[in-house]
Amino acid sequence: MNAVPAESPRSSLKILQRPKAETGLWSWITTTDHKKIGVMYFLATMVFFVIAGVEALLLRIQLAVPENDFLSPDVYNQLYTMHGITMVFFVGIPLGASFFNYIMPLQIGARDVAFPRLNAFSFWVFCAAGIFMYSGVLLGGLPNGGWFNYAPLSTTVGPDVSGYTVGGGSAELGTQVHMGRMLLYSIGLQIAGIATLASAINFIVTILNLRAPGMTLMRMPIFVWMTLVVAFLLLFAIPVIGIALWQLMFDVRFGANFFNPAAGGDPVLWQHMFWLFGHPEVYILILPAFGIISEIIPTFSRKPIFGYTAMVFAGVAIGFLGWGVWAHHMFAVGMGPVANTAFALTTMFIAVPTGVKIFNWIGTMWGGKLRLTTAMLFAVGAVAMFTIGGLSGVTHSVVPSNYQQTDSYYVVAHFHYVLFGGLVFGALGGVYYWYPKVTGRLMNETLGRTNFWTLMLGFNLTFGLMHFVGLWGMPRRIDTYAAGFGWDLLNLIITVGAFIIAGSVLLLIINMASSLRRGQIAGDDPWDARTIEWMTSSPPAHYNFKEVPQISARDELWHRKHAVSEQGDYVRVPAGGAGTVVIHDPDTDIHMPDPSFYPALAAVGMPIMGWALFTSGTGMIVLLAVGCVITVGALFAWAFEPMAEEGH
Amino acid sequence: MSDADDLEHADHPDSSQYIVIGIILAVFTAIEVAISFAAVPGEIAVPALIILTVLKFLLVVMWFMHLRFDSGWFRRLFVFGLGVALAIYAATISLMLYAGAATQA
Amino acid sequence: MAEVTTAEASEEAHATSLGLSNEKLAMWTLLGSECLFFGALISAYLIYYTNYNGQPEISPALFDIPFTSVSTFVLLMSSLGMVLALSAIQRGDDRGFRIWILATAIMGSVFLSGQIYEFTVFVNEGMRLDTSPFTSSFYVMTGFHGIHVTVGVLMLITLWARSMTGKLTSEHSDVVENIGLYWHFVDIVWIVIFTAVYLVPYEQVGA
Incomplete structure (x- = not known):
């Protein structure tokens, strides 16, 4: 779509030249290669995962014994809030994005995503959002209103909680601190939302438009289907929270009255807007893991996925029904019996397509030749743990029971089973499964199994016991508790479990780092897999496939490796039997997108505009203008950037 | 661009049709404003305004944005x-x- | 088989799975998403339009309907200008394109000026962002729309400038088409806002 100037590239403005570095730091900053961006997403996610994990450990140290004063109430509030925000917005969503980025184009036989520079832009904006969010460390504190940041706690600064600790007793300073924290929340998540929205559009167009010849929608791997569903959920859910955050920003910074009951605003509107986003968000987090599991289980069962069509439609059905259940987060708000009943019913309905998926995974394994590699262990573990989380979820849908459970540790147990048990276990399965494709080397299986079993132990100790303390009355989000409620011993064990999890994550990091050099060489297809990302080299060349494969079946690679014998059985054909002919020199004949400086530069302006709102008067206007000029200027330069090499 | 795009644009309306649609949009807007000023009872005014708005919406989406032809x-x-x-x-x-x-x- | 499948690398080939341009597909995807953005703002207004925070004199009765009708009409006609510009560039009529695209940009700017004037008048009459939920939802909604119009006007002026320097010709009519889609969308949002906010006789409907 660019207007390509007729003159030679050298004569065009210097500022518009394409970067040329192919290795080193600049090659990563300017890359538009979906694989490099996928790797960067993964590494950034791991950094945030460790940060949020350390926050969780601090929380658990505080709660290990009753009446502990390891953390002050204010610090405790900031830590649990940032743990939630980081895990959801800076680990969960980008972890999905890292797998989508790396794997999805390979699975559909594309050379890259539809808009490579937009893809880089998404990544850098996501990083900018993370840096902005954590800049609160230097700006008077991090958000402290919980990850759903209910109004009017977020909008009103009454007798301020932060005033007496941070403001040193000064109400005015306390108000400033509170406002700053809420601005970090609202603007930080808006910036993250821009990144997510851009990548959602990118993935939708890529999947619809860049499939290899013969790859019909119903031949796409389940993982690609789940990418598509997640992208649509993001496309429609991000705007809802985006507007709510936009309104919150006006409330806290400019005195608007959307959620301020003192001026007639309605805090329940925030709850509706938040959960209209928040519930689809749950599926945004878990469906990538479902996709990964649906790739691992058939490979290690040596069977095609059981009920492919049902799997696809169950995924799509979850995507639709996910829009009709949000108010089950608000049963205790007082919406009345009719609304509560309606949302209880839709919530029970959504268990049906989820159940379909679980039974299909079991059906896939049934009668298969199972190979219990680490990847398979994680996938099966994810199915089992997610099922437990799903069942406690069904108990939430029963309104009278929900009244008892809401805001207790039972809820914390539930969503950690779904998200840690489902998303993290599933994603780690994906890490072990695709690591050889990304690096060319296998991860250590012995360390891997230890990683799995210690994680399984630590996870169940930690979150399994939370069901009990929750049902025994322990509320979530309290910074300490009195002795003698019967919670003491369990809390101590939970803290021990949390440290076992931390040790297990350390094993994972050691395994990933050491396998990079010492792992066994993987080859193109170490798992005898079924989908076409295993047809290309490990790691894939920057153009992915020398020859874009012609697709004639689901599980294309498996069909290429096998033929039907006279008895009607599948028999393996010799390697290279369905070989492809290389007709060109890929380095010169395949035109790949050029690297660019501007996506990263455009991202730089956004946090500057955000920080502007921390100041006032002329300073604010100047900072806003600076940020705006950087971002808009970079976008203009991006739009008119020439190709690196012309004339072919 | 290439043939594909020419095909895409082949059955788009021409300028005179666009102008006719522009006039219809203007007339609908005038009727809306008139309803608002004529103190028409709410039971009639509100449905009428909604219908006119939906029609305007559809005219722009279907013709100006070519959704009908795409x-x-x-x-x-x-x-x-x-x-x-x-x-x-x-x-x-x-x-x-x-x-x-x-x-x- | 050697087609380039990434959009940006391709001047020559658009061998996409659906046979549609990536950019146009992305634009319609974005517009689907924008429905949710504006829907949220309009919903907040509809929830709050009777909520005056004890100041019933600051209500929709302040709206100057003749004035807004004129600026609405201008925005509506800018959509007509946009299609005529597109149709001109598709025919290869560069002169016609420049006239119409500039006319569209000017009409958009007139609308924006009208909005700024309107906001100024309202504020002078005591209707401020922090007066009541009604005023908050009004300003934030129409302001968000105004930002969209501003972005649109910037893009239209850029198109005009590119055409004046000869860098935008009928070969790039797809760019004009996509920006046009955005512009029309901003227009239909205003069609809805104009009715929902200005025209519906709230004194009869509301409390």
Whole structure:
């Protein structure tokens, strides 16, 4: 779509030249290669995962014994809030994005995503959002209103909680601190939302438009289907929270009255807007893991996925029904019996397509030749743990029971089973499964199994016991508790479990780092897999496939490796039997997108505009203008950037 | 660009049709403003205004944005977003204004 | 088989799975998403339009309907200008394109000026962002729309400048078409806002 100037590239403005570095730091900053961006997403996610994990450990140290004063109430509030925000917005969503980025184009036989520079832009904006969010460390504190940041706690600064600790007793300073924290929340998540929205559009167009010849929608791997569903959920859910955050920003910074009951605003509107986003968000987090599991289980069962069509439609059905259940987060708000009943019913309905998926995974394994590699262990573990989380979820849908459970540790147990048990276990399965494709080397299986079993132990100790303390009355989000409620011993064990999890994550990091050099060489297809990302080299060349494969079946690679014998059985054909002919020199004949400086530069302006709102008067206007000029200027330069090499 | 695009544009309306649609839009707007000024009773005015607005919306989307003449994929993507928006916001407004013990004064 | 499948790398080939341009598909996807953005703002207004925070004199009765009708009409006609510009560039009529695209940009700017004037008048009459939920939802909604119009006007002026320097010709009519889609969308949002906010006789409907 660019207007390509007729003159030679050298004569065009210097500022518009394409970067040329192919290795080193600049090659990563300017890359538009979906694989490099996928790797960067993964590494950034791991950094945030460790940060949020350390926050969780601090929380658990505080709660290990009753009446502990390891953390002050204010610090405790900031830590649990940032743990939630980081895990959801800076680990969960980008972890999905890292797998989508790396794997999805390979699975559909594309050379890259539809808009490579937009893809880089998404990544850098996501990083900018993370840096902005954590800049609160230097700006008077991090958000402290919980990850759903209910109004009017977020909008009103009454007798301020932060005033007496941070403001040193000064109400005015306390108000400033509170406002700053809420601005970090609202603007930080808006910036993250821009990144997510851009990548959602990118993935939708890529999947619809860049499939290899013969790859019909119903031949796409389940993982690609789940990418598509997640992208649509993001496309429609991000705007809802985006507007709510936009309104919150006006409330806290400019005195608007959307959620301020003192001026007639309605805090329940925030709850509706938040959960209209928040519930689809749950599926945004878990469906990538479902996709990964649906790739691992058939490979290690040596069977095609059981009920492919049902799997696809169950995924799509979850995507639709996910829009009709949000108010089950608000049963205790007082919406009345009719609304509560309606949302209880839709919530029970959504268990049906989820159940379909679980039974299909079991059906896939049934009668298969199972190979219990680490990847398979994680996938099966994810199915089992997610099922437990799903069942406690069904108990939430029963309104009278929900009244008892809401805001207790039972809820914390539930969503950690779904998200840690489902998303993290599933994603780690994906890490072990695709690591050889990304690096060319296998991860250590012995360390891997230890990683799995210690994680399984630590996870169940930690979150399994939370069901009990929750049902025994322990509320979530309290910074300490009195002795003698019967919670003491369990809390101590939970803290021990949390440290076992931390040790297990350390094993994972050691395994990933050491396998990079010492792992066994993987080859193109170490798992005898079924989908076409295993047809290309490990790691894939920057153009992915020398020859874009012609697709004639689901599980294309498996069909290429096998033929039907006279008895009607599948028999393996010799390697290279369905070989492809290389007709060109890929380095010169395949035109790949050029690297660019501007996506990263455009991202730089956004946090500057955000920080502007921390100041006032002329300073604010100047900072806003600076940020705006950087971002808009970079976008203009991006739009008119020439190709690196012309004339072919 | 290439042939594909020429085909895409082949059955688009020409300028004179655009102008006719522009005139219709102007007339509809005039009727809307007139309804608003003529103190028409609310039971008639509100449905009439809604119908006129929907018609204007459709005229712009179908003709000016060529949705009528373009690939069904574009229509699906747009209608999907519009449909989700109408459904969830209608539900939210009803819940906020009418459900149970609303907190609104 | 050697087609380039990434959009940006391709001047020559658009061998996409659906046979549609990536950019146009992305634009319609974005517009589907924008429905949710504006839907949220309009919903907040519909929830709050009777909520005056004890100041019933600051209500929709302040709206100057003749004035807004004129600026609405201008925005509506800018959509007509946009299609005529597109149709001109598709025919290869560069002169016609420049006239119409500039006319569209000017009409958009007139609308924006009208909005700024309107906001100024309202504020002078005591209707401020922090007066009541009604005023908050009004300003934030129409302001968000105004930002969209501003972005649109910037893009239209850029198109005009590119055409004046000869860098935008009928070969790039797809760019014009996509920006046009955005512009029309901003227009239909205003069609809805104009009715929902200005025209519906709230004194009969509301409490």
